[in-house]
Amino acid sequence: MKKILYVLFLLVSLTSFGQIKKVDTTKICLPYSVGKQIMLDLNRLDSTTAILKLTETEVIELNKKIGAQQGIIGNLEDKVKMSDTIIQKTNEKFDIVDKINKNLVTDNKKLRRKNVIIEIVSGILIGALTYQVVTQ
Amino acid sequence: MKSSNGMTKEDLKKIEQIDKDINLLIESQKKLDESINEYKKEIEKIDSTISNIKVKKEVVNNYYEQKGKEIKDADVTQVDSLLRLRYKF
Numbered sequence: 001m002k003k004i005l006y007v008l009f010l011l012v013s014l015t016s017f018g019q020i021k022k023v024d025t026t027k028i029c030l031p032y033s034v035g036k037q038i039m040l041d042l043n044r045l046d047s048t049t050a051i052l053k054l055t056e057t058e059v060i061e062l063n064k065k066i067g068a069q070q071g072i073i074g075n076l077e078d079k080v081k082m083s084d085t086i087i088q089k090t091n092e093k094f095d096i097v098d099k100i101n102k103n104l105v106t107d108n109k110k111l112r113r114k115n116v117i118i119e120i121v122s123g124i125l126i127g128a129l130t131y132q133v134v135t136q
Numbered sequence: 137m138k139s140s141n142g143m144t145k146e147d148l149k150k151i152e153q154i155d156k157d158i159n160l161l162i163e164s165q166k167k168l169d170e171s172i173n174e175y176k177k178e179i180e181k182i183d184s185t186i187s188n189i190k191v192k193k194e195v196v197n198n199y200y201e202q203k204g205k206e207i208k209d210a211d212v213t214q215v216d217s218l219l220r221l222r223y224k225f
Contacts, residue, residue, distance in 0.1 A: 032212050032215060035212075035215045035216065035219055036207060036208070036210065036215050038219070039207045039210070039215055039218050039219065039222075040204060040207050040208070042222065043200055043203050043204050043207055044200075044204070046200060047196065047197065047200030047201075047204075050196045050200070051193060051196060051197070054189050054192055054193050054196065055193075057189055058186060058189045058190075061182050061185050061186050061189065062182075062186065064178075064182050065179055065182045065183070065186075068175045068178045068179045068182065069175075069179065071171070071175045072172050072175045072176070072179075075168045075171050075172050075175070076168075076172070078168055079165050079168050079169075082161045082164060082165050082168075083165070085157075085161055086158050086161050086162070089154045089157050089158050089161075090154075090158065092150075092154055093151055093154045093155075096147050096150055096151055096154075097151070099147075100143050100147060
C-alpha cells in the first residue's frame with residue numbers, strides 16, 4: 001500500500017512539474033515606457049550620428065580652409081620680404097642719386113665760382129680796354 | 137667719366153640693375169597676388185560648402201526633434217510598430 005502511495009505521489013509530483021508554464025526565451029516583453037524610451041534613445045543616436053557625419057565633413061572643409069589661409073599667409077610673408085627688398089633697393093638707388101646730386105651741387109658751386117672769376121676778369125679786361133679806348 | 141647729368145657709367149649701371157631687380161620683384165609680387173586671389177576663391181567655395189553643411193545640420197536637427205516629439209506622443213501600438221520597423225521583426 002505504501003508503495004502504491006509512493007508511486008502515486010511521484011506521479012502527482014511529475015505531473016505538477018510538467019504543468020509549469022513554459023517560458024519563450026526567444027522573445028522579450030517590454031513595458032510601454034521602456035519601449036518608448038528605447039525609441040527616444042535610438043532617435044537621439046540617429047540624430048547624433050547624422051550630425052557627426054556632417055561635422056566630420058565640416059572639419060574636413062575647415063582643414064581645407066586652414067590650408068588655403070596658410071597659403072595666403074605664406075604668400076603675404078613672401079610679399080612682405082619682397083617689399084623689404086624693394087625698399088632696400090630703392091634706398092640704394094636713392095643713395096646713388098643722392099651722391100650724384102651732391103656731386104652736381106659741388107660741380108655747380110665750382111662752376112659758379114668759375115663764372116664769378118670769369119665775370120670779374122672779363123669786367124677788368126673790358127674796363128681796361130674801355131679806359132684805353134677813352135684815353136686814346 | 138661723367139655724363140651730362142653728372143652720372144658715371146658705373147652709377148648708371150647700378151641704377152639700371154636696381155630698376156631691373158625692383159621690376160622683377162614687382163612681377164613676382166603680382167604673381168603672388170594672383171595666387172592669393174586663387175586661394176581667396178577657394179576659401180569662398182569652402183565657406184559656401186560650410187554654410188551648406190550648417191543648413192543641413194539645422195534641417196537634420198529639426199527633423200529629429202520632430203521625430204522625438206512624435207515618439208513622445210506615440211501610443212503603445214505606434215511604439216510597437218516603430219520598434220518592429222526599426223529591427224524588422
